[in-house]
Amino acid sequence: MASRTSPDFKDPGRWIEAFFASDHAEIVAIVDEASRRRGAAAAAVLDLFHRRLERHAAWEESVLFPAAARAAARRAQEPAESMRREHRELRELIAVVRAGLDAGDEGAFVRRLADLRERLVRHNAAEEAALYRLCDEAIPRGEIDAILRLLETSPKD
Ligand SMILES: [Fe+2]
Numbered sequence: 001m002a003s004r005t006s007p008d009f010k011d012p013g014r015w016i017e018a019f020f021a022s023d024h025a026e027i028v029a030i031v032d033e034a035s036r037r038r039g040a041a042a043a044a045v046l047d048l049f050h051r052r053l054e055r056h057a058a059w060e061e062s063v064l065f066p067a068a069a070r071a072a073a074r075r076a077q078e079p080a081e082s083m084r085r086e087h088r089e090l091r092e093l094i095a096v097v098r099a100g101l102d103a104g105d106e107g108a109f110v111r112r113l114a115d116l117r118e119r120l121v122r123h124n125a126a127e128e129a130a131l132y133r134l135c136d137e138a139i140p141r142g143e144i145d146a147i148l149r150l151l152e153t154s155p156k157d
């Protein structure tokens with residue numbers, strides 16, 4: 001993941017967007033890896049995806065969205081609520097994908113995983129287009145630094 005201080009970080013002023021979009025890309029790559037596997041190997045990658053999605057959603061729901069609500073009040077409220085709702089839908093979809101896999105139904109697994117990927121990509125794009133920009137603009141710089149320091153040092157899995 002690109003750190004704010006790494007040489008490939010070239011967009012000052014969009015720290016939150018860069019950090020979270022980079023994690024989005026890593027998580028989508030894990031879904032793509034799962035789609036190339038079957039059986040127990042697919043289940044292992046799906047479990048990794050589930051853990052990484054939960055970590056990312058927890059960062060947003062416990063740290064980022066509350067900071068956005070403090071800084072931008074009502075402007076952040078509606079998008080944060082709809083992103084929380086989509087997190088719940090994504091969790092439900094993971095359970096559906098897992099059920100197809102556990103039932104040994106390869107066709108269902110492939111179809112459901114493709115659906116999950118599409119929903120995930122749409123969710124990520126919505127956050128990147130609206131919410132992260134608002135966070136970078138509205139949250140005080142010192143608080144952004146503190147948030148990113150906290151998240152950058154959290155364990156990966
Ligand atoms: Fe999210």
Ligand SMILES: [Fe+2]
Binds near residue numbers: 020127
């Ligand atoms: Fe996100």
